[in-house]
Amino acid sequence: MDDNETTTKFIVNGREYSLKIDNRYTLLDILRDHLRLTGAKKGCDLGECGACTVLLDGKVVNSCQILAARIKDKDIRTVEGLSQSETLHPLQLAFIENDGGQCGYCTPGFIMAAYPLFESEEELSTEEIKLSLAGNLCRCNAYGSIIDSVAYALEIKTNE
Structure with a gap:
């Protein structure tokens, strides 16, 4: 085995890997090239x-910066693992219903950045949503529909 290689155990979307x-x-790299999960x-x-x-263990991270x-022994969740059934997660549905992206390239990242907001019990203002998503960029400048999508998902959750 190469000095730079190790056998590593971790969990992705509920499935254990070694x-x-x-x-x-x-x-x-691991998600896309080894596990063929292309959402990120x-x-x-x-x-x-x-x-x-x-x-990564419930915290929002940029996977390109995690070696x-x-x-x-970490628990990783990707956009592919948000739904626990055949039905899409409410955040994913909200992005579809509100045209939450134009080209869609940034959409999985925004959905994952918004996930902790969805899990929170707090009521959030539009400004708080914007602040929470500030680490994500959209080249198409679809920020209005992205913010609307997250707000809609939070509203649906509150009304359930």
Whole structure:
């Protein structure tokens, strides 16, 4: 085994993995190239755009900035794992119903960044939603429909 490779155990979307991976790889590389989960996108590769956003032990992270060595025994959730059934998660449905993106490249990252808001019991203002999503960029400038989509999902949750 190469000095840069280790066998690492971790969980992605509820499924346990044990892979021999190069420690120089990022979580984004592992998700896309090894597990073929393509929801997290490669954008800037600098942690600036949020296209690669996932949850790592419940915290929002840019997967392009997390080295393989840091995922040992971690629980990772991607946009592919949001729904626990055949039905899409309410955030995903809200983005569809509100045209929450134009080209869609940034959409998975925004949905994952919004997930903790959805899980929160707090009522959030539009400004608080904007602040929570500030680490994500949309090249198409569809911020209005993105914010509306998140607000709609939160409203649906509150009315249930």
